[in-house]
Amino acid sequence: MPELPEAETIARGLRPMLEGRTILDARVVHEDVLPRGAGAFRAKVRGRTITGVGRRGKNLVLSLDDASVILINLGMTGKLLPLPASASEADERGAAGREVIPTHPAIRFRLDDGGSLVYDDVRRFGRVEALAAEKWRERSRRLGPEPLEEEFGSREMMQRLGASRSPIRNVLLDQQRLAGVGNIYANEALHRAKIHPRRPAESLDQEAFARLHGVLREVLTEAIRAEGTTIRDYRNASGRPGRYSRQLQVYDREGQACLRCGETIERIVFGNRSAFLCPRCQPMDPDRASN
């Protein structure tokens, strides 16, 4: 479900309600989202205070007061749902009726303000881990750079992605090369950069990477501004759907007209995922581009 803009939106929404809260306990409903098991997890988080709410790539990161973190990869359908202490308190905050009710709770964190935080995940592809500071540093080191960091330039992008013979769409999804990009924004960026998703990454020159680098940052920034993309069930921390769905140019638009040239958007499948493209705007052979 979530890519970088959705994770960023969730982190921003949860931050004011979670920072400073102490986790009284974690009740494990579905152990399969805890790769290290329920017992160890509960022992590590019980009694810890949340000092920060952030994001690394697509992962949510709850920083704890002993420098450890709770690392949450939401998979396809994971949600972090804040539940207020009571309905009356929700009224006071003006949040009545807007909170999302958990349908498939996997973990319930009981908080010291009487509220709770529920990790809810229909398909349970998501993973929740408690990592000591050193383990987290190690893990983070294995992830690629943050595409929105100021220092992340097109040269670095070409160095990290440009040596692969794999289709550029697949390479963009590789979290070890670049953190945070998923199928929606990979497809949107490639359309905006007029690059066919199946082009081997190594066939792209510096000019193409400069273009791709620029539009990827634009797309991610605009999607954050719109609070993410809702295709089916993504909701932000306040229960609202993302508005970027309305700005999608190709993703999930098979058979519809390209908003740039009017050609029909195609869906192709490779690497076990759908790719969406405009065959006129994104020719496989750029020399034959008609625009």
Next chain:
DNA sequence: AGTGTATCCTGCAGGC
């Protein structure tokens, strides 16, 4: 090294 396939799991839409 790259690619296709299968797997984890549930729900939903569409065809018949």
Next chain:
DNA sequence: TGCCTGCAGGATACAC
């Protein structure tokens, strides 16, 4: 209504 197939914002493991 039911049954079937295919599909889904992710990640990984495997055989070729």
